[in-house]
Amino acid sequence: MTADEAMRIEDVRRVAIAGAGTMGQQIAFQCAAHGYDVVLYDIDRDALEAALARIDEYAAGLEAAGAIGSDLRAGAKERVSVTADLAEAAREVDILSEAVPEDPELKGRVLGGFDAACPERTIFMTNTSTLLPSQLASASGRGDRLLACHFHLPVWVSNLADVMPHRGTAPAVTKLVLAFARRIGQVAIELQREHNGYLFNTMYGALNRAAIALAQQGVASIEDIDRAWMVVTKAPVGPLGALDAVGLGTAWTITDYWARQSGDPELLANAAFLKAYVDRGDMGVKSGRGFYSYPNPAYAQPGFLQPQDA
Numbered sequence: 001m002t003a004d005e006a007m008r009i010e011d012v013r014r015v016a017i018a019g020a021g022t023m024g025q026q027i028a029f030q031c032a033a034h035g036y037d038v039v040l041y042d043i044d045r046d047a048l049e050a051a052l053a054r055i056d057e058y059a060a061g062l063e064a065a066g067a068i069g070s071d072l073r074a075g076a077k078e079r080v081s082v083t084a085d086l087a088e089a090a091r092e093v094d095i096l097s098e099a100v101p102e103d104p105e106l107k108g109r110v111l112g113g114f115d116a117a118c119p120e121r122t123i124f125m126t127n128t129s130t131l132l133p134s135q136l137a138s139a140s141g142r143g144d145r146l147l148a149c150h151f152h153l154p155v156w157v158s159n160l161a162d163v164m165p166h167r168g169t170a171p172a173v174t175k176l177v178l179a180f181a182r183r184i185g186q187v188a189i190e191l192q193r194e195h196n197g198y199l200f201n202t203m204y205g206a207l208n209r210a211a212i213a214l215a216q217q218g219v220a221s222i223e224d225i226d227r228a229w230m231v232v233t234k235a236p237v238g239p240l241g242a243l244d245a246v247g248l249g250t251a252w253t254i255t256d257y258w259a260r261q262s263g264d265p266e267l268l269a270n271a272a273f274l275k276a277y278v279d280r281g282d283m284g285v286k287s288g289r290g291f292y293s294y295p296n297p298a299y300a301q302p303g304f305l306q307p308q309d310a
Helices: 022-033 045-064 070-079 086-090 104-117 171-183 200-216 222-233 239-246 248-262 265-280
Strands: 014-018 037-041 080-083 095-098 123-126 146-150 160-164 187-190
Touching (some): 014 086, 014 104, 022 037, 022 070, 022 080, 037 086, 045 070, 070 080, 095 104, 146 171, 160 171, 200 248, 200 265, 222 239, 239 248, 248 265
Antiparallel strands (some): 146 160
């Protein structure tokens, strides 16, 4: 099957997710909840076991909130399997969604490994936040069947899918991925050309860069930087608190990559600032400490946004 003879959306039944981190877990659950058989692949067996538990937590939370019923929760759980065997993950898969860390060499190796093991029909999606699919096309071994399909956290609430082909992506592949994204409950947006950071992330990245720079330069405290944003926008969390949820390791990897690519002095300083947190093991929510301490961060406490006594 050539890229110009891509599958119909009705032919897509089995989805593989490469990477058992938060994003991989959420994409896996979203696909399973919409009826697809899903295999979650990672080289870390402990991460796979943790992912299964986390996926059930997501489902339990949605059930408790009345967003899904018990039957859907049970069905989604049954449709997700995990494996550390790449050949097993690739078996009879129709769509592969790559969700490994933002390292172009790592992503290329993962995609290349799946290329050797997947059926010819398999379409490759990368969930990269900042790289371009054209940067991964050669390593993937199937550039005409590769494009970016980027999700946002949490996938079932911030349900926007940025679908970004590169010049070599077959139009039929783009059409199918747009249909797939809609089938799993996403508002699918097609980018007309490649652009680092897509739409929302381009705007959000500018906010993060400014917030990190303010903290790095000592302009104000972490808390007051977030207060400024939260008081005016009425957002429940500020940019630095939100970065704790993303993970400071991820924030550092992205910032460091673009700092080295551009040589921008502010980005280089921001990367060094974030690296100090990473080196201490202060990775954000998942480690219990980042810009804030968890599970009870200061920004969630009563009075955080109230006028202070004179």
